[in-house]
Amino acid sequence: MSLTIPYESLKTLNKPFETEFKTKFNNFLAHGWYILGNEVAVFEKDFAAYHHEKYAVGVANGLDALVLSLRCCNFPEGSEVIVPSNTYIASILAVLQCKLIPVFVEPDIQTYNLDPKKIEAAITAKTVAIMVVHLYGQCCEMDPILTITKKIKLKLIEDCAQAHGATYKGRLAGTFGDFAAFSFYPTKNLGALGDAGAVICKTESDYEILRxxxxxxxxxxxxxxxxxxxxxxxxxxxxxxxxxxxxxxxxNTHKIKLAGLYHEKLKETFIRPVVDQDFKHVYHIFNIRHPERDRIKSYLSDNGIGTEIHYPIAPHQQKALSAMNQMDFPLSSEIHSTTLSLPCSFAHTEADILHVIDLLNAYA
Structure with a gap:
């Protein structure tokens, strides 16, 4: 059956910007400067200003943003970096590519983000940094994490690939750490028309090194x-x-409104993202959890609804991380085996979401 409501339609999402895109592209062709010119400088300045920060450096993609952040720290080879056990593999690949050791810490099962209460037990004499991942569009609980980094003098790196505009206690994701890495992959809340990324940093010296x-x-x-x-x-x-x-x-406001419909009308059979007044969740991904995840995905597909799974395989179970395959991270495994991402895009309408809700409630 063809999808009547796709999970995402980039064509529809970008339709409102097409006229401006074409004008910009024509100017780009006429100007004849293709790499590290005025357009990059303008975006870097504006992106930093959006975050009330001074320094932003545009890079090729989100993975590189993480790698260059770690490289800028110049950690000794074999140093340990704490990462959540249920992140997208890019966070872990960045650590490995810098010849550092990722140390997995389990998430809070309610928020899917790094559980601050479990961090200190994972810290050793080799620990040099904590990499928080603001997963699905919700910030981590930053106050206790900042307390740890200050007490033990650890670097803090934020993976903000899914959290453009998200806040914790009114403070934007990307403004807590020594470095904040962003992806502008086309499906992100702020998405390019190809790969792109950026790093926000705090000091002029780090800014110059990143450049x-x-x-x-x-x-x-x-x-x-x-x-x-x-x-x-x-x-x-x-x-x-x-x-x-x-x-x-x-x-973000549109996605939050659509997410509000799910929160309000979806039966409690489906575990929804936690809502807390300290957090502004921007719903890059609206996920539910259910033990019959695969059956629900097929059911929705049979009824013309596109969904995704973020992510079907936990990092420690990936072939690329075979050294970690024997390790046990039960919360991460539970999340990855039960999570399902529902349509919640700038391209979707309230009617789309209400139709998805009706189908899910009929299943329940």
């Missing part, structure tokens, strides 16, 4: 100060992001 690391370790053309990367946000993606950035709050 060099993304560009072959070079501050001046053909003069290489560092062993760097080719990880540059290109001009055309920066220009598209600059168009969409002023609409980010509107996009």
């Amino acid at each position: 060099q690391l993304r560009n072959y370790g070079s501050e001046k053309k053909y003069h290489n100060n560092l062993v760097g990367y080719n990880s540059r946000l290109d001009e055309i993606q920066a220009s598209f992001l600059s168009i969409k950035l002023p609409y980010l709050d509107q996009i």
Whole structure:
């Protein structure tokens, strides 16, 4: 059966911006400057300003944003970085690619985010940083995590790939840590039309290092100060992001409204995201949990509704992380085996969501 309500439609999502995109693209072609030009500089300035921060560096994608953040810290090889056990694998790959050791800590089963109460037991003499992941669009509980990083003098890195505009106690995701890594993959709340990413940092020295690391370790053309990367946000993606950035709050508001329908009308048979006044959840993903997840996914598909699973395999069970396959993270395993992501996009209407709710309530 063809889908009447797809999980996501990027074509529909980006339709309101098409005229501006085309104008920007024509200007881009006419200008003839394709890499690290004015469009990148403008987006970096505006993205930093949105977060009330001074420094943002555009990079090629969200994974590179994490890698370059860790590289900027210059940790000794073999140092340990605490990461949640149920994150997307990119968070872990960044740690491994910097020749560091990821140490998994289980999440809070209610929020799916790193459980602050479990962090200190995982800290050793080799621990150098905590990488929090604001999963699905909800910030981690940052106050106790900040207490730990200050007490033990650990670096704090935020994976904000899914949390553009989310807040904890009124403070934006990406403003708590030494570094904050963002992805602008097309499905994100602030999505490009291809891969793109950025890092927010706190100090001018880190800002200058990041700018060099993304560009072959070079501050001046053909003069290489560092062993760097080719990880540059290109001009055309920066220009598209600059168009969409002023609409980010509107996009988030729409998704929050759709999520509110799920919260209000969906039967309690389905475990929904926790709601707490300290957190502004921006619902990059609206997930439910149910022991019959796979049957529900098939049922919705048979009725024309697209869904996704974020994510079907827990990180410690991935073939790429075979060294961790024998480790036991029961909460992570439970989440990954029961979670289902429902339509909740800027491209969806309230009528779409009400139809999904009716189908789910009929199943229950």
